[in-house]
Amino acid sequence: MKKITFLVIALFLCGLSVQAQEKDKESDDTEINTEKDHDEDEEEEDEDYDIDDDDDGGFTIHIGKGWRKKKAENEEKRKRKKNVKTRWLMLDYGISTYTHNGKIDLPTDYEPLEQKLWGSNNWNLHAFQQRINLHQHKVNLMYGVTFEFNRYNFRNDYTIEQKTNKVNFLDTRTTDFEKNRLNATYLTVPLMLNFESSRKYGRSFRVNVGAYAGLLLTGRLKQESSEFGEVKTDDDFNLNKTRFGLTGRIGYGGINFFVNYGLSSLFDENERGNYDLKPLNFGISIIPF
16 A cells, blocks of 8 residues: 555656646747848848737747748647647546446345445546547547545445455444445556547537546555544455446536446455445546546
């Protein structure tokens, strides 16, 4: 767990450094062109200059022949969208839950897995994402790498057993747990088609549809009670080591919502026992693409 935390922090710092360098590069708009045509007389050279106000409050001095052409080329470059855009460090927040036979309501014999949705949360830290233009910047291919943190907050005072051949819960209802939560961390790779209504993404209505695949990194049970204090148990708890499913996003401008629906079982197919559950996460993008 410490290694994963260190890796996430390192990626976060690297992403901040890259974004700062790109911002510095974009803000360096001052250019001085000192090329002169010595065949022209001095009067024509004096007239061939201009002072141009910049958007950030500064100004650019253009001197010498050809500055108008160069200015037009620079304007065209600024207007021209890149066919490949990379974004570092985006963040989603939502709810972590699961379904049985397509329903959120669980059967009575699933009592140990009943949730308190408040506290059952999902954080997605997108280390990076890339968007590749397929058609006029309105149809794009998107993919990336995501660290997914799922927390399942149990309502009832059962304890999921570790190091067993199949999923099993111990009846520990004699203990009043203030917190009884199963944490699962995954490394996930999403692949989506992105549809935009406008080339100006800040004013665009968008829909993303695609799929994801991932690997289980860590599992942890965290329990708190007045009797035993805080107890943390690290184990895979028969969680599926690999996972895949469908993903979608919808939004306008900087407001975007997501949903991830698992096609693979939450627990290992051969070890889940009587508990057949499909993961379901949904929420909002705090730092969108």
